[in-house]
Amino acid sequence: MNNISIEKFIEEIPKAELHLHIEGTFEPELLFEIAKRNNKKIKYSTIADLKNAYRFNNLQEFLDIYYAGANVLIEEKDFYDLTWAYLIKIHTQNVVHTEIFFDPQTHTDRGIPFNTVIKGIYRALEDGKNKLGITYKLILSFLRHLDEASAFNTLKEALPYKKWISGVGLDSSEVGNPPSKFERVFAKAKEEGFLTVAHAGEEGPAEYIWEALDILKVTRIDHGNRCLEDDKLVQHLAKLKIPLTLCPLSNLELKVVSDLKDHPIIKMMDKGLLVTVNSDDPAYFGGYMNENYLGITKALDLSKKQITELVKNSFKASWLTSKEKEEKILQVEEYFKKN
Ligand code: HPA
Numbered sequence: 001m002n003n004i005s006i007e008k009f010i011e012e013i014p015k016a017e018l019h020l021h022i023e024g025t026f027e028p029e030l031l032f033e034i035a036k037r038n039n040k041k042i043k044y045s046t047i048a049d050l051k052n053a054y055r056f057n058n059l060q061e062f063l064d065i066y067y068a069g070a071n072v073l074i075e076e077k078d079f080y081d082l083t084w085a086y087l088i089k090i091h092t093q094n095v096v097h098t099e100i101f102f103d104p105q106t107h108t109d110r111g112i113p114f115n116t117v118i119k120g121i122y123r124a125l126e127d128g129k130n131k132l133g134i135t136y137k138l139i140l141s142f143l144r145h146l147d148e149a150s151a152f153n154t155l156k157e158a159l160p161y162k163k164w165i166s167g168v169g170l171d172s173s174e175v176g177n178p179p180s181k182f183e184r185v186f187a188k189a190k191e192e193g194f195l196t197v198a199h200a201g202e203e204g205p206a207e208y209i210w211e212a213l214d215i216l217k218v219t220r221i222d223h224g225n226r227c228l229e230d231d232k233l234v235q236h237l238a239k240l241k242i243p244l245t246l247c248p249l250s251n252l253e254l255k256v257v258s259d260l261k262d263h264p265i266i267k268m269m270d271k272g273l274l275v276t277v278n279s280d281d282p283a284y285f286g287g288y289m290n291e292n293y294l295g296i297t298k299a300l301d302l303s304k305k306q307i308t309e310l311v312k313n314s315f316k317a318s319w320l321t322s323k324e325k326e327e328k329i330l331q332v333e334e335y336f337k338k339n
């Protein structure tokens with residue numbers, strides 16, 4: 001038993017990330033660099049000014065800045081550089097597996113071809129696998145504030161790249177855009193062999209989580225915080241072991257919780273829910289995986305055992321094969337025993 005500090009324990013434990021928007025990893029420094037080489041104007045004259053704008057009262061205030069930032073991404077190399085920077089960063093945090101979202105409509109609606117976006121991201125992910133040993137799954141996320149026809153069109157554009165994309169998801173402005181709006185798109189995506197997830201119950205009601213499960217037939221819920229308002233739903237999620245990909249720092253920054261001390265992650269674990277820790281949009285919310293783990297550990301006084309359970313959950317909830325999951329979980333358990 002090495003008895004290392006809790007900070008070091010979090011840093012070194014091998015972990016998986018399951019809720020991450022690649023556009024949300026756009027650090028201000030890289031954003032300025034790419035804007036400059038593409039001759040794109042940004043509203044802020046300095047990095048400090050831009051960072052200063054990262055104060056949000058809700059999801060929409062964040063999304064407005066997030067989409068504005070993504071506007072400077074034009075060339076395949078931009079998408080490569082964005083993804084590569086994320087991979088280098090998580091490599092330093094001992095993230096060994098990541099399942100990332102990309103939002104094609106954010107780019108195709110500006111006239112950037114689908115293939116430019118996906119090729120840049122895919123090439124970086126492959127380099128990450130080969131050079132850094134980080135395994136991955138790619139998830140195409142539909143923007144729920146746009147209509148069904150736009151989602152269908154995006155799905156059609158994705159079909160030639162089916163081999164590169166493991167699943168589809170649903171993100172953007174939640175309230176007023178229920179999962180049921182995309183029933184037919186998700187049915188078609190499933191028919192094409194994609195796995196499915198959806199953001200639900202971040203700002204939207206518990207009813208949206210039911211819809212994501214019953215109508216979209218998703219196997220994992222992104223966020224899902226508001227399930228706690230419905231006991232029947234909590235029991236259902238626990239019984240079927242439907243994972244929730246929680247994002248503590250995101251919840252704090254978007255005022256889903258007012259203090260990390262109020263974060264429901266442990267309460268959820270105690271209710272038997274399969275909860276995981278993720279970073280969502282780390283460049284905007286002040287931290288990657290380790291900062292998220294550290295944030296809740298400090299606020300909720302988590303033990304190494306509890307952290308280990310959360311990390312094991314992240315592999316259980318992943319789309320790795322059963323054999324890959326077993327291997328990773330064994331490694332995590334051995335790490336726990338040693339430290
Ligand atoms: O947390 C989120 N919620 C909804 N849409 C998003 N797009 C990026 N991050 C998010």
Ligand SMILES: [Zn+2]
Pocket residue numbers: 019020021171199222280
């Ligand atoms: Zn998200």
